[in-house]
Amino acid sequence: MAEILFYHLTRRPLEAAVPGLLEKCLERGWKVVLRAGSRERAEALNRHLWTYREDGFLPHGGPEDGEGPRQPVYLTAGTETPNSPDVLMLVDGAEATAAEVGDYIRALLLFDGHDEAALAAARAAWKTMTAAGLKAIYWAETDAGGWTKKAEAGG
Numbered sequence: 001m002a003e004i005l006f007y008h009l010t011r012r013p014l015e016a017a018v019p020g021l022l023e024k025c026l027e028r029g030w031k032v033v034l035r036a037g038s039r040e041r042a043e044a045l046n047r048h049l050w051t052y053r054e055d056g057f058l059p060h061g062g063p064e065d066g067e068g069p070r071q072p073v074y075l076t077a078g079t080e081t082p083n084s085p086d087v088l089m090l091v092d093g094a095e096a097t098a099a100e101v102g103d104y105i106r107a108l109l110l111f112d113g114h115d116e117a118a119l120a121a122a123r124a125a126w127k128t129m130t131a132a133g134l135k136a137i138y139w140a141e142t143d144a145g146g147w148t149k150k151a152e153a154g155g
Contacts, residue, residue, distance in 0.1 A: 002102045003135035003155065006122055010113035011141045014091055018045065019052050021089070021108060022073055026058070030086035030105065032073045037092035039077040045091075046075050093121060098132030130154035 009017055018034070025032050036042035042062055049058045060073035068074060068082030077094070088107040090096060101107040109125060111118040129136050135155025139147040 002104055002106065003137060004101050004107040004109060004125075004129050006126060006136065006138045007108060007110045007147065008113045008122070008138065008140045008150075009110060011143070012145065014110060014112070015045070015048050015052070017110060017141075018089070018091065019049065019058060021110075022049075022058055022060075025087050025089075026072055031071075031083045032087040032089055033081050033083065033085040034073060034075045034089040034091065035079070035094040035096070036075065036077050037094045041092045042075045042077045049073070049075075093118065095121075095125070098129050098134055101129060101134060102132075126153075 007017065007021070022032060022034070034042070034045065036045060046060065046062050049060050051057070058073060059071070060075060061067060061071040062075040063080070065071070069084070071083045074081070074083045074085065086105045088096060088101065088104045090107065090109045096107060109122060111122040113119065126136055126138070130153045133154060136153050137149060138151040140150045142148050
């Protein structure tokens with residue numbers, strides 16, 4: 001059964017949190033589609049993933065890079081999924097329906113805890129997803145930069 005994980009960002013910016021979560025997905029052998037709230041944001045994340053670490057990078061690409069089916073991480077602002085992903089990552093206000101989330105092993109929704117609109121949207125998504133019978137898990141950042149599970153519902 002699909003599950004959706006809510007990641008409440010309060011200490012780090014999105015750019016600092018995304019690479020670690022993507023690495024965990026790739027370690028499990030999962031392909032990911034990262035859906036951003038805008039094309040500009042998807043392009044900025046695309047550039048960031050090439051340079052966020054001095055000793056490596058995350059293999060990824062977007063529509064402008066071609067080879068969509070071969071990308072382990074595909075970044076987009078649209079709904080296309082050319083890499084047959086296992087995981088859907090939603091950032092910067094990107095949305096998905098409960099039916100769409102149900103097509104994946106897991107969905108991750110990252111939201112800025114300092115943005116009232118993002119908080120309201122995350123709360124609404126939680127209600128929608130759990131009402132649809134999906135398992136939802138809420139993760140909050142810790143002082144050490146990790147995550148702690150705060151709530152679980154549905155499923």
